[in-house]
Amino acid sequence: MEDVVIAGAGPNGLMLACELALAGIRPLVLERLPEPTTENRANGLVGQVVRLLDRRGLHERLAGPIGPPAPAFVFGAMRLDLSLAEHNSLHLLGVPQRRVEAMLDERAAELDVEIRRGHELTGLTQDADAVTLEVTGPDGPYRIGTRYLVGADGGRSVTRKLAGIGFPGVTEDRTLSFTANATVPAEFADPESGGLRVPGHGVIPPFFHYRTETGLFVYAPFPAGPLISTMEWTDDEEPADEPPMTLGDLRASIRRVLGFELPLGEPEGDGPHLLRRLRGRNTRLAEKFREGRVLLVGDAAHVHSAIGGPGLNLGLQDAVGLGWKLAATVGGRAPAGLLDTYESERRPVAERVVMHTQAQSALLSPGRDVTALRELFGELLRLPATVQHLADLMSGADVRYEPGTDHPLDGRWAPDLVLADGTRLAELTTTARPLLLDFTGSLGEELRGWTDRVDLVSGQADADATALLVRPDGYVAWASSATAPDDTERKALRAALERWFGPPLDA
Ligand SMILES: Cc1cc2nc3c(=O)[nH]c(=O)nc-3n(C[C@H](O)[C@H](O)[C@H](O)COP(=O)(O)OP(=O)(O)OC[C@H]3O[C@@H](n4cnc5c(N)ncnc54)[C@H](O)[C@@H]3O)c2cc1C
Structure with a gap:
């Protein structure tokens, strides 16, 4: 078994x-x-x-x-200037x-x-x-x-x-998108932004969802070669026995979306090269x-x-x-x-x-x-609080699991701490073991009964807490800001240990 x-x-x-x-x-x-x-x-x-x-x-x-969080991202094909956010935690990895x-x-x-x-x-x-x-x-x-x-x-x-x-959910069957690796003649390149200079549209920034009233265009210059996509909305039925997508399909779609003939060329390098036509979109839970x-x-x-x-x-x-x-x-x-x-x-x-x-x-x-x-949304995106809200939503930094106490870190993703000796929290969590980070030097005793399941980390750190119980998935199960946590906090720590990791060994 x-x-x-x-x-x-x-x-x-x-x-x-x-x-x-x-x-x-x-x-x-x-x-x-x-x-x-x-x-x-x-x-x-x-x-x-x-x-x-x-x-x-x-x-x-x-x-x-x-690396550091991203300076900008997109939301609904609109630029999200993350420098406006007070706490930017939106990381990207391409x-x-x-x-x-x-x-x-x-x-x-x-x-x-x-x-x-x-x-x-x-x-x-x-x-x-x-x-x-x-x-x-x-x-x-x-x-x-x-x-x-x-x-x-x-x-x-x-x-x-x-x-x-x-x-259950919805199937939206009107969208039709084309994506392909392709090259664009050098005269269209905008070296400053890395994007494309397209007549009638100015500079289309790289990796940006560029919307027109007939669709969407994305130019993504990845190191392995550019990836170009479009999305359109159509009432046409999916043809029976539709032939495999060609670069010509993408060219025609770009013409409909941008109203301009972008002379795409075959991709360079070894590949594999992508040619993908996708119809419809499912949203289901x-x-x-x-x-x-x-x-x-x-x-x-x-x-x-x-x-x-x-x-x-x-x-x-x-x-x-x-x-x-x-x-x-x-x-x-x-x-x-x-x-x-x-x-x-x-x-x-x-x-x-x-x-x-x-x-x-x-x-x-x-x-x-x-x-x-979008015009109205664009105005809202100039407000730092809106950018912060969307950045947290997109990154998942706004997730808070049910906390056991009212400490602001309880239930949240543990912050990226660095201990006084230079050790990053990320270096301590590679084993996926639960951790009690104790910067008060006084909580080891509370861990008696759970030392087989939870590791104690002592030391000092410049952090918003003096002690944190971190679950294997990176979320905080208990936290304190006291230099000497009192009996109530200690009791809450033992309750959190029991709630997430089971009763103590000697119980
Ligand atoms: C066009 C497109 C672009 C995307 N872009 C992004 C992006 O930029 N960033 C991002 O985070 N996400 C993106 N996603 C979403 C991401 O690709 C998916 O969320 C991800 O692939 C889901 O992973 P999964 O392991 O759950 O499922 P899958 O990747 O679908 O893997 C499921 C596996 O199960 C196997 N399998 C199926 N049935 C059986 C069976 N009966 N028995 C045994 N094995 C089986 C399949 O062969 C497959 O290997 C994109 C998705 C699409 C379609």
Whole structure:
């Protein structure tokens, strides 16, 4: 009997596998495809997920040390000047999804996770004790028993369907987008901004969603070569047997969106080169994230427009939010109800992503009324408080899980602390163990009974707290600002330890 089987070795399934392995549970991963996919979806990571990777030592593997937050971003195809925000925490990491997947695949191998490629989940039944899976592998069908199954098998999740979990939401079928690697003649380049100088439009900045009343145009000059996209709105039915997309389709779309013939050329370099036509857009949220012993993470639990790139910020944090709770449950040391907090914490976050991607999609749709709405929105975007609000929404810095005390950091993502000896919090969290950061030098005694599960970090730091209990997923479970926490605070600390990590050993 397996402890945990994960269906799907996409980014979220791989991340969950790594988290479980760090917590001492070795999951089995089933992946339908025989080889890692070369298809690229995400071109970058946006928000807290960048800091999350740093806190597992994984940012370093992708792009070296983490840099400062981004100076600007976009919301609904409007520029978000992040220099106006008082606390900018919007990080960006421009790496393609396939590199993120390759890195996680390598990390999972280091942690001894078994990934069976070419093995597809096709059926499941569950009772009070276990889930029985039907799997089709290269040598034919077979069965596996497991204590838990996690569906990380994407938007069309077979796990979700087999578990009978509904996927309500909306399908908007009027959008049509074209994306391709292509080159643009040098005379259109604007060296100062890195964007394009297009007659009738001035300079279109790089990586910017440029809206006209007939659609959207994006020029993204990645180091490996430019990626060019359009989006249009159409009432035309999808033709039967539509031929594969060509660069000519993108040229024609650009002509409709910009009213200008941009002479695109074939992409340079080895590739693989992208040519992608996408129709429609789904916004759906699973009715529940758990049915008995079956759980959902990532796109299996929620799909939404890719606008603003929030997918992996949401999904990878789902995986990290679930990993430690599921490991503690399987290990028999979880406090009652711990696994249920996976959904109670992550669903509201997914609901906000659904909300802001729908709002952004509305802001970039065609029509003069939308143009007027954008004019007003543009005025609001000059207000620092609005920029702060949107930056926090896009990064996920506004997420606050249910706090146990009224300390402002309780329930929030732990700040990027640096200890007096130069150690960054991110260097202490690579093991995914819970930490009690005690800068008062007086709390070690309270940890008696939990030292098998929680590590004590002493020292000094210039921080908004004198002590913090940090969960494996990076969220604060208790905090104090007192130089000598009193009995009430100590009691609250013990309550938090018990709430999240179970009763003390000597209890
Ligand atoms: C065009 C586009 C652009 C995007 N851009 C961004 C972006 O810039 N930034 C961002 O953060 N996000 C972006 N996203 C979203 C991001 O790509 C997804 O959120 C992400 O791929 C979800 O990962 P996942 O692991 O949940 O699912 P998936 O990546 O879909 O992986 C699911 C895996 O499960 C496997 N599988 C399916 N069924 C079975 C089965 N029955 N048995 C076994 N295995 C199975 C599949 O083969 C696949 O490998 C974009 C998405 C799209 C479509």
